[in-house]
Ligand code: SF4
């Protein structure tokens with residue numbers, strides 16, 4: 001019988017220094033760390049290759065017979081199509097600057113989550129089949145054969161990367177792991193390896209129009225409901241015209257904002273703001289999803305789902321598009337959309353009808369982020385607000401990776417926050433955890449499933465660690481963000497690491513603070529929470 | 545001098561040794577990083593472990609109330625419960641403290657007069673470990689709770705729309 005291990009031996013079990021190099025170490029696929037395999041029905045709905053029932057825990061992943069040729073051919077094609085991929089493969093000098101910058105490494109301590117090693121998982125195969133030295137010298141040249149174990153390792157670690165690009169900020173060559181992860185996921189998909197959570201969202205969006213699979217009727221119904229909620233709380237009616245031709249602006253939001261709390265409160269804020277301005281806008285049941293899980297699985301699928309936005313803008317003959325608070329939606333719209341469909345000559349350069357500001361940054365893609373739009377309104381003194389209505393909120397702000405690193409939106413949300421919160425209610429997290437160095441929520445890029453909660457909580461640890469700091473030091477009780485995936489996943493992360501911390505969109509706080517001439521006296525915020533110093537509480541104080 | 549007082553004087557050494565063992569439980573590259581990066585925001589594992597381990601030493605030597613002890617255990621276990629797979633691995637760190645204390649007190653243990661107090665100290669360390677298992681279970685349950693919470697939030701607006709309260713889903717599941 002084997003001897004019982006001592007505690008010291010147990011602690012060492014996980015990471016005994018490998019006898020061989022890390023490349024020879026077989027990866028253990030840990031439950032709680034991976035997302036389930038995609039069900040064939042989703043793959044059928046979007047014509048994805050090799051739909052079949054398989055499970056990550058199975059030894060046999062039922063790969064197609066010629067899987068290896070397909071993957072190698074896929075690499076070849078992509079090397080020709082994306083010069084960036086070849087450059088990223090070739091120029092890494094293994095300086096290690098990126099090694100300790102990934103939130104998944106910082107949370108798990110697993111070296112294969114160091115970006116340099118994550119890239120090496122694919123680079124080693126590239127060397128073996130596409131570089132002379134690797135072909136001849138094999139392992140000596142850092143090359144390795146493409147085997148089923150290697151493919152499993154790709155599947156495992158390419159879904160422990162949230163495409164956040166934090167590592168690339170620190171790389172002297174700007175090597176973009178996110179780009180490589182995306183292409184790696186495409187290669188996996190080419191042999192029928194997809195994750196269920198992402199595929200379900202994609203298929204439903206493709207079929208019905210939103211990730212959650214809501215019908216156009218349900219979409220309208222929910223929007224009407226939130227307009228009613230606004231009227232109940234503020235006395236202001238905020239009806240939305242749907243599919244109205246000839247409106248000036250098409251307003252597109254991620255579906256999380258009209259189905260899930262706390263996004264829904266942010267949605268109420270949008271409606272109040274747009275009503276306040278009497279903006280000539282419409283929303284579309286066809287372009288009902290701003291988010292794009294397609295982009296998390298392939299460029300092709302990202303493009304397929306994205307098509308609806310411009311198509312609808314064209315059909316409705318709007319002048320430009322206004323977009324809600326979302327992260328990856330913006331990465332797609334800002335950086336991919338015009339390349340996919342351009343030039344966009346059927347829309348005009350966005351101009352704010354209220355302030356006359358030309359959004360020159362949106363000249364190409366013709367789409368403005370609601371934070372840019374709102375900050376500009378404040379800058380021109382167009383919004384009357386009462387910050388005291390947010391006095392129950394002590395806020396810190398999480399820069400969402402995609403809006404921050406992806407498109408440089410740092411100041412606008414902060415500017416708005418300072419307008420709608422009482423003085424001294426906003427506290428920044430430490431500098432190495434915000435702005436371009438922001439830590440990811442740990443759940444983006446289509447991995448916000450349930451079965452991989454362990455890894456999500458670990459990936460989110462660096463973010464939570466900084467939030468906890470401002471909570472303990474300044475009594476911060478709200479975490480603000482401008483991303484729908486953040487609003488869906490940060491509450492979960494907070495429940496685990498920083499209980500009592502609420503998550504809020506920025507426009508929700510604008511909605512709380514906006515003062516309308518003919519509104520009801522506000523006693524609660526948009527979540528029906530009592531305001532500090534208003535209503536009964538204030539009267540009692542006065543009576544004393 | 546009592547053993548507890550003696551240990552109190554050696555607190556920082558104990559913490560240092562305890563941390564070392566835990567850090568060395570990670571891959572060599574990771575252990576090097578955990579030991580060298582001093583910025584708490586750039587090195588959350590080291591920060592969290594240090595915070596928890598020093599807290600545990602503190603409450604243990606003070607003979608603090610159970611809930612305070614559990615709170616400190618939780619600081620480490622909330623990390624270990626999701627970082628390590630079987631509970632035996634996740635919980636091994638507590639037993640390391642036992643070894644370290646034994647070694648720190650090696651000299652005193654030669655003295656038979658200390659035996660009774662040492663027996664008491666060791667069984668309180670066992671108590672610490674047992675409480676650790678409770679905390680471990682609570683953390684795994686917490687993980688389930690946050691999953692359920694997320695599923696509920698996904699349709700929460702819809703439920704409000706239908707006039708169904710927050711507890712609707714629980715009632716349906718018989719919870
Ligand atoms: S892109 Fe983000 S998640 Fe992916 S390796 Fe880089 S830091 Fe990690």
Ligand code: SF4
Pocket residue numbers: 091092093094095096097098099115116170171172173174175
């Ligand atoms: S920082 Fe850039 S060059 Fe250095 S190891 Fe990382 S990817 Fe390679």
